[in-house]
Amino acid sequence: MSQNERDFLNTPDDLGNFGPYGGRFVSETLMSALDELEEIYLKLSKDPEFQAAFDKDLAHYVGRPSPLYHAERWSEQLGGAQIYLKREDLNHTGAHKVNNTIGQALLAKYTGKRRVIAETGAGQHGVASATVAARLGLECEVFMGAEDIKRQSLNVYRMKLLGAKVTPVTSGTKTLKDAMNEALRDWVTNVDDTFYIIGTVAGPHPYPMLVRDFQCVIGREARQQCQDQTGRLPDALIACVGGGSNAIGLFHPFLADESVTMYGVEAGGLGLASGQHAAPLCAGRPGVLHGNRTYLMEDGAGQIMHTHSVSAGLDYPGVGPEHSWLKDCGRVNYVAANDDEALAAFRNLTRIEGIMPALESSHALAYAAKLAPTMTRDDIIIVNLSGRGDKDILTVAEIDGISL
């Protein structure tokens, strides 16, 4: 690995830059809040007491470590590499999102803010935020696109049961990006008493760094578990990428392992050629949105485009800036899986392994189904099963023409 190629190992720099990506592009009102958050995080991330509190919550509240499961029947069916599933779906609240909200809730508690806000797409981050808020007795408001509220009604009700206020966002495309705009507007207005729990590795510095750090528990565990179970490192890692927090969490602890190939799977929607997708790394170009410079889906005038994916959690026109840098460095391969391929993977894993994956994670599974047969039976793939599919039952039933 050349010096240039290793640039991705020590990111971000002091200004939050991952190569040319990342940074802090926000209105002035938020600059002091971000300075304060950065200062507190840098201090606490080196504080053994804070780390111990985080580890304790992950063990006893989230239920970590999550298993690394050898999907033997599925591997046999595909007839190639052995596939191991990192079971983030077994976490409390059903997805990897809670790793991050536990961490940010501890930060919120430390800063003494009485209220937390969050944006959500599929609702998993909203649920994970409402959960930690309930546990700490904090007021919680979740911003969610009106379109997403329709397709994720179960999670909306879960958040309400947890005591959160769910505020529909009707501006723009009424999806995740607009929910993030609205959360930023709320934060500008209530910056004195509110902590913004961003759900992915995007947004202004220090969010991409701190969310990554909280999610890296996935990759650290997987690395150890793979060595314990197989005596070696995996050959390939696969994770879906919307904002990219589950992917960075899995990938990051393996970045220096040159023998490990990595695949980030974006939402191909109706196909990259159709324009109806959410795959900025595969088909976008760099720009600035939501406080960071990163690959975006934008038109020729710099307006952010409408995205499409069957999975609400991947339906976002941007991506975490570290992924943009890993793409340019060539360290991670970014590919896309279409709606149909993800749905097929959803159905197949459910039937063959008795595990119902989230539609987001199903994109990673769909790519594994393509990759595994091209490898040998001695090869090892780890797929991040980032969430469980219960929340998607209504969506799948609707596609099947069944009303529940």
Place this chain on the structure above:
Amino acid sequence: MSRITACLQNLKQQNKKALIPFITAGDPQLEVTVPLMHRLAEQGADIIELGIPFSDPMADGPVIQLADERALANGVTTTHALEMVKSFRETNQDTPIVLMGYLNPVEVYGYEQFAQDAAAAGVDGLIIVDLPPEAAVEPIKLFDAAGLDTIFLIAPTTSDARIARIAASGRGYLYYVSLKGVTGAGNLDVEGVNRKLETIRKTTDLPIAVGFGIKDAETARLIGENADGVVVGSALVKLIAEFQDDRDTMMSKVSEFVQSLRHGLDQ
């Protein structure tokens, strides 16, 4: 001396305050913007802020969000906004024009090309909401070279140390965001604004315009007592939206409103 600086110095000598209305380019229709700009100038606007619409205006309240959506539905781009300024300049060489918007459309246009084209069109200044001075070091060089004033925001949450840094980067005037919130919010605190203006003036001699939450002659008068200028955006854009289907009425309503603001400021 830039057209903005000359304008503000001239007003100061007359002991007057700058009235700075904001409208969104291409809202409600493309062809209305230039006549609206002329109307604003005729009725007493000293500087005009022209918004470049963006799909994700995260610092704006609902009124300007909707204006952006209308403008984008009309197909308005950065290029259109520049053409509007060029057209305005054909008959008005005096009123400074400040383009206000978000970074991504500028980034996509290309900083150098944008600086050259904006200057050629007759633009005088730029406010890029999500470009803080830390990230603006290189762009400012290009904007300076083209003779464009880069105008920065200062917020109620801005520390004294940051005020100094922002003032050092700022050109033309500083834009003080009067409240914690988005454009058009209703929680204006005049006393708080005055205290912050006092702090800022200890650091810089740049004129200070105050915006966000100034909605009528009375709030303009109160803020104008201590600021060098007031920016009125959402209240004006709301009026334009209300009468978007009746251009004559819209123009006369806009005239009445701008006159009332002028009157409030000149009291």
